[in-house]
Amino acid sequence: MCVRAPAARRIIIAEIITSADAEYALELVKTICTEVGPGLPATPQERERAAIIQKELESHLGAENVVVEEFTVAPWAFLSAHPLSAFFMLIAVPLNISIGRFTGVSAWVTASAALAFSILSVLLFIFEFVLSFEVVDPFFKKEQSVNVVGTLRKPGTQSVKRLLILSGHHDSAPENTWLRFLGYGFFIFTATWLIGFITISAMSIIQLTGVITGNAGIVRAGTLGWIMLAYPMAPSIIFGMFFNRGRKNGGTVPGAADNLSASALAVAMCRFLVRNPSYIPPDAEIRFVSFGSEEAGLRGSRRYVERHQDELKHLDARLLNIETVAHPEIAILTSEVNGTVKNSPEIVKGVVAAAERARVPYRMQSAFLGVANDAGPFSKVGLKATTLLAFKLPQQMVAFYHQKWDTPEVLTIEPLLNVLKLTFEWVCHGGE
Numbered sequence: 001m002c003v004r005a006p007a008a009r010r011i012i013i014a015e016i017i018t019s020a021d022a023e024y025a026l027e028l029v030k031t032i033c034t035e036v037g038p039g040l041p042a043t044p045q046e047r048e049r050a051a052i053i054q055k056e057l058e059s060h061l062g063a064e065n066v067v068v069e070e071f072t073v074a075p076w077a078f079l080s081a082h083p084l085s086a087f088f089m090l091i092a093v094p095l096n097i098s099i100g101r102f103t104g105v106s107a108w109v110t111a112s113a114a115l116a117f118s119i120l121s122v123l124l125f126i127f128e129f130v131l132s133f134e135v136v137d138p139f140f141k142k143e144q145s146v147n148v149v150g151t152l153r154k155p156g157t158q159s160v161k162r163l164l165i166l167s168g169h170h171d172s173a174p175e176n177t178w179l180r181f182l183g184y185g186f187f188i189f190t191a192t193w194l195i196g197f198i199t200i201s202a203m204s205i206i207q208l209t210g211v212i213t214g215n216a217g218i219v220r221a222g223t224l225g226w227i228m229l230a231y232p233m234a235p236s237i238i239f240g241m242f243f244n245r246g247r248k249n250g251g252t253v254p255g256a257a258d259n260l261s262a263s264a265l266a267v268a269m270c271r272f273l274v275r276n277p278s279y280i281p282p283d284a285e286i287r288f289v290s291f292g293s294e295e296a297g298l299r300g301s302r303r304y305v306e307r308h309q310d311e312l313k314h315l316d317a318r319l320l321n322i323e324t325v326a327h328p329e330i331a332i333l334t335s336e337v338n339g340t341v342k343n344s345p346e347i348v349k350g351v352v353a354a355a356e357r358a359r360v361p362y363r364m365q366s367a368f369l370g371v372a373n374d375a376g377p378f379s380k381v382g383l384k385a386t387t388l389l390a391f392k393l394p395q396q397m398v399a400f401y402h403q404k405w406d407t408p409e410v411l412t413i414e415p416l417l418n419v420l421k422l423t424f425e426w427v428c429h430g431g432e
Contacts (some may be wrong), residue, residue, distance in 0.1 A: 010321030017424050022416035025264035026057060029256050030408045032264075037208035038251040041075040042143035042170045043294035050146045052134060052292045056267050057150035058181040060274045069147045071292075071303035074140035078297030079244060084136065085197075086240025088121035091370045092200050096207060121369050123182055124195050128336045132297045140337055140413075145171070145292035147300050150270055152288070154280035161283040163315035164431045166269055166423060167301070167374055168262025168322050169294035170201035172255025174226045175246040176402035178239065180430060190240050196236025199228060207424050211278070242246070251307035256408045258401065259389075262322035263290040265416060269423055278373075281430040285315070291374050298337075301374035305381060312383055317384035320349055320423060321375040324401075327392040328414045330355065330422060332367040336387065339367045343375060344384040347431070351386055354426035360418040364391070384431075388422065390415045 032049050039046035050068070057066045075385065095114035099107050127133045138188035147172070153160070178186045203286055207222030209215075224233065229384070246252035254260075266288040291300035303320075304310065332351050335342050348364065356364040367373075391397075400406040 007429070014374060015270065016179060016276070019413050019417055019418065021126070022413045024271065025261070025268040025416050025420070026408065026411055026413065028264040028267060029260045029411060031256045031407055032260055033256055036250070038172045038253050038255060040169065040174060040247070040251040041293035041299070042073050042145040043250050046292060047146060049294060049345055050148050050290065052418060053170055053263055053267060054148045055163070057270060057288060059432055060151045060267075060271050061152060065152065066148070066150045069149060069190075069304070069307065070144050071147070071300065072142050072352075073145045073293045073296055073299040074134075074137040074142050075145070075293060075296045075302075077134065077137040077140040078128060078132070078299075080136065080164050080293075081125055082240040082243035083315050085121045085125040086237045088117045088124065089200055089240065090237050090318045091197065092117035092204065093224060093229070093237070096200065096222075098218065099207060100225060106145045107211050111208040112431060114200075114430075115208050118200040118204045119196070122201055125197065128297070129338060131370070132298070132337055132376065135211045145300060147292055147304050148290040149397055150288040152270060152280065152286045154284070155280055157283060159234040159283060159316060160285040162200075162281070162430060163285050163287065163312065164427055165289055165317060165319040166210045166266045166291040166427070167291060168264070169259045169265050169291040169374055170263045171292055171295050171300075171301060172251055172253045172406075173258065173295040173402045174244040175252050175404060177242050177245045179401060180245070180403050183236070184394065186398070187284075187394065189235065192213060192232045192235045193239045198233040199232055203331070205227070251314045252404045253402055254404070254407050257326040257406050257410050259294065260330065261325040261411055261416065265419055265423070266290065269427065272424070274426070279428040281428065284430060286427060294374055297375055298372060300374055302377040305377045305383070309381060312378075317383055319375055319378045319383065320351065320426055321385065321387040322419060323373045323375055323387050323389045324391040324424070325415050325419050326396055326410055327390050328418055329361040329363060329390070330418060331363055331389040331391070332372070332387060333367055333373070333375070333387040334364055336379050337367065337372045338369050339371070341376055341379045343386040344381045347384040350432045351426055351431055352420070353387070353432070354429065355422050358418075358421040358425045360422050371374060388419055390419055
């Protein structure tokens with residue numbers, strides 16, 4: 001059993017995973033991109049991508065050990081956080097400017113309304129996008145999406161004391177407009193967007209304070225002028241209103257790295273363990289999960305946790321989520337959901353140990369704004385979970401992230417092989 005293997009033996013074990021296993025994963029990504037193409041959340045194309053993964057898992061596990069779980073999602077709610085926030089900002093700006101300019105309209109009304117809409121703009125962005133709550137989802141059209149789940153146990157196992165989950169997601173994202181056209185300028189535009197939030201809220205608070213105190217000087221100080229309209233307000237509104245493009249049908253982004261690479265690696269690990277069952281930990285169940293609608297705000301993983309939470313806690317579930325495998329060095333995330341949710345230190349420690357045994361390059365990293373993955377819903381309810389992110393920032397983000405260039409050509413064997421080796425060490429040591 002590899003849990004107790006001596007150092008020399010562990011090195012041999014790490015070498016059992018070969019480039020052929022990584023090439024198998026790469027070929028699966030190519031097949032999906034060729035036969036289906038992009039697959040936005042809850043589109044027919046997303047379902048077709050899931051069906052190929054389902055078929056591949058069934059070829060290794062048998063159809064009786066693979067299930068497809070449907071769930072309901074409002075796919076465009078999360079993706080509308082930016083334009084909706086920009087829309088409320090667009091209302092707040094003229095209200096702020098118009099104070100005292102129209103007879104018969106109370107300054108109290110315009111100042112209060114400007115502050116209300118500016119706060120609404122900020123809160124919508126924070127709750128829907130940053131925290132990934134389903135704030136506006138009830139107002140959007142509902143569609144069906146799917147999670148694909150394959151199950152494997154060591155032959156002869158009767159009872160399960162621990163559940164290990166390997167996951168990725170099979171949906172792709174709409175194209176990021178500003179990465180597509182601005183490259184590194186995207187980061188300047190993003191900073192402008194955040195400055196715009198602060199500016200309109202701060203100015204509206206100052207303006208209303210002036211109205212309350214009857215101080216005309218404070219009112220003027222809190223009223224936007226031409227300079228602030230030129231920067232940051234107008235660029236912020238343009239940024240938010242046109243954040244994404246390519247929303248028709250399955251979209252324009254193939255999503256080879258983000259995140260077919262991860263789903264394919266989960267299938268590749270399944271294939272390897274089926275062929276080498278001696279490395280499956282006793283009394284453990286391994287699930288290979290490909291989530292749907294991750295790009296719609298982690299909805300697939302959230303629905304999975306909602307449906308299975310009691311079972312996951314009872315079985316001491318441990319999730320190793322994989323995201324965007326395109327760089328040899330692997331980031332092991334200590335937090336999730338834009339840095340707002342802490343991952344289990346226990347599982348992070350176990351994954352670090354697996355990386356060291358596998359002798360692959362790694363680093364520990366906290367999530368930050370823009371980094372939210374399917375481990376988040378697990379960690380949020382106290383389940384043990386973390387994410388492997390093999391992605392170089394900002395270079396690869398500018399090169400292909402959420403763009404039409406995220407094709408199989410951006411993938412190479414070394415990153416895929418490194419993640420497979422780490423994952424194998426983690427699995428055969430029982431997630432410790």
